[in-house]
Amino acid sequence: MSGPISTSNQRSSSEPVDRAPHLGLRSDAPHRVQPADYYYRSYFGRIGLRRIFHRARVDALVAVISPNASVLDAGCGCGLTSLLLSQRGCRVTGVDIDPAAIAFAQALVADGRFGVADVAELELLQKYRFVVCSEVIEHFSENEHEHVLGRLLDHLED
Numbered sequence: 001m002s003g004p005i006s007t008s009n010q011r012s013s014s015e016p017v018d019r020a021p022h023l024g025l026r027s028d029a030p031h032r033v034q035p036a037d038y039y040y041r042s043y044f045g046r047i048g049l050r051r052i053f054h055r056a057r058v059d060a061l062v063a064v065i066s067p068n069a070s071v072l073d074a075g076c077g078c079g080l081t082s083l084l085l086s087q088r089g090c091r092v093t094g095v096d097i098d099p100a101a102i103a104f105a106q107a108l109v110a111d112g113r114f115g116v117a118d119v120a121e122l123e124l125l126q127k128y129r130f131v132v133c134s135e136v137i138e139h140f141s142e143n144e145h146e147h148v149l150g151r152l153l154d155h156l157e158d
Helices: 038-044 049-063 080-087 099-108 142-153
Strands: 070-074 091-096 113-116 130-132
Touching: 038 049, 049 080, 070 080, 080 091, 080 099, 091 099, 099 113
Parallel strands: 070 091, 070 130, 091 113
Antiparallel strands: none
């Protein structure tokens, strides 16, 4: 199950995507909002408020997922949540719009499957027991929320 995934909406890494237009950010911007490994470093970093916040948030999310389940980590970023779920025996597929984050996730989670994809247009050929989407929805406009959540719900097992 490890390796890249195939989606019907994979983007070329040179294809810009408008996200958070109110901040003037695009995926091809020369300055990243944060490095690909930001959450990984925050979670495993030295003691501090950022570490405490990220550990509490991520650990609470992972705790509600049944061990050994199939999980789609939509907007997986660097793969931190995917790593923790994988350590619980979950079969994890992760997607993110950022190619650098996906490369980090692939290196971090050897038995995971990862691919570059826009969560808003996600069309995978598999259904999952759980869909995790943390630190993602707030990057879409309110007008897009229903559509994005619908795309994610389409990937849940019946």
